[in-house]
Amino acid sequence: MPNSDDHARTSARLTTYGCLAGLALALIAVFGFPLWIFLAFQFGSR
Structure with a gap:
């Protein structure tokens, strides 16, 4: 099932970017x- 795997990879990437954005905002x-x-x-x- 490549569809669900792709969805999981996309949400993991979004979560990573969200964490990085949160850290950047905290530092700012x-x-x-x-x-x-x-x-x-x-x-x-x-």
């Missing part, structure tokens, strides 16, 4: 927010 949130706050203070103090 962790590193991006302090940087954004720092830049806001830098430009706000002038």
